[in-house]
Amino acid sequence: MELDSFRSLMRAEGRRLYRDLPWRRTRDPYQIWLSEVMLQQTQVPRVEQRMPAWLERFPSVEALAAASAADVLEAWQGMGYNRRALALHEAARQIVDRYDGVFPHDAAELRALPGIGPATAQGIRAFAFDLPGVYLETNVRTVFLHHFFPDVPGVPDRELIPLIEAACPAAPAGSADAGDADDDSAGRYAVPQDAEDTPRNWYYALLDCGAYLKKTVPNPSRRSAGHVRQSRFEGSRRQKRAEVVRMLLAARGAEPAGLSFDEVLAGLDAFEHQAGREPVERSLVEELLGALTREGFCAERDGRWLIA
Secondary structure (H helix, E strand, C coil): CCHHHHHHHHHHHHHHHCCCCHHHCCCCHHHHHHHHHHCCCCCHHHHHHHHHHHHHHCCCHHHHHHCCHHHHHHHHCCCCCCHHHHHHHHHHHHHHHHHCCCCCCCHHHHHCCCCCCHHHHHHHHHHHHCCCCCCCCHHHHHHHHHHHCCCCCCECHHHHHHHHHHHCECCCCCCCCCCCHHHCCHHHCECCCCCCCCHHHHHHHHHHHHHHHHHHCCCHHHHECCCCCCCCCCCCHHHHHHHHHHHHHHCCCCCCCCEEHHHHHHHHHHHHHHCCCCCCCHHHHHHHHHHHHHCCCEEEECCEEEEC
16 A cells, blocks of 8 residues: 555544543653553553542652552552563652653663653653654554455464564654654655644554554454464453452451462462352462563562562
8 A cells, every 4th residue: 555545544533533642632651651651551441440549649750759669569460460560660669760751752761761662652742742663562563464465374463563564654843853863764654745744643644544454354463473363361360360369469468468468378269269269289389470570560578468
C-alpha cells in the first residue's frame, strides 16, 4: 500500500473509530505514563475502572514516589503482573530525585527508568509531548501487518519499524524540542498534512484502528515473528506468586508482623485446595519466597516474611 494513501485512510478511520478514554483528555505525562503501564496485558475497561482510584490515592508522581512499596502493591492488586507496580514506584522515585518531578521527554532518559521500554517511552513522548518516533505497540503492529503484509507469516519488527517511522508525522510547531535523542533525523518523519496531523493524534488513530481490526478480522498480530500466546494463569506459578503477595499484604497489620514459612505454605495450600488442585511442594514455596525477596517484594526477618 502506498504510504500517503495509508496515512489518509488511517486518519479518516481514526476519526470514525475514536475512543474517548480518560487518559486521552490530558497531556499530563504522569497520567499518560500510568495508562501506558496499566494497559500492558490488561483490558481497557479494567484500566478505566481502576485508574480513578489509583489517581485519588497517588495523584502525582511526587505522591507515588513518597508512598511505601507496600501501599503501591496494595493499590495495584487485581491488575496482575505485580512487577509493574514496583517498577512504577521506583521510576517515580527516580523522576523526583533526578528530575525534580518533571518528566524527561528525551527517549534515552525515559528508557533508562525502571519498567519503561521503547514503546512506553514513545507513548509518553507522543501523547504528552507530541513528539514523533516509533511507537511499536500491539495495536500499531496489527495495523501495519494488516495493510502492508497481508497473509505474510512471521513478519519481524525490523520490517515494520521503517514504515512506522516514515508514516509518523513530524512534531507540530510549538511542541517540546523535537531535536533531542531519537529525533536527530527529523527528515525521516512524514510532513504533516494539517494542524491536526500530529504524532499524538496519529498514534491514537492507529491504536483505535488496530483495536477495531482485532474485532473484525483474524488477529494480524499473530503473524508477527515475535507473537507469543499468553500462558494460562489459573494454576500457574505466576498465580501462586500473586497469591503469596496478596497473603503478605493481608498480614501487614498482624501481630507478630508478617508470615512464617509454614503460614505461607498453609495459606497457599488452602488456596490451591479451594481451586481443586493438589497441595504445593515446600520446595516451590521456598523458590517463590526466594524469588520475591530478590525482586524486592518482601523481606525475611527472624524467620518471618514481610511485604516490602
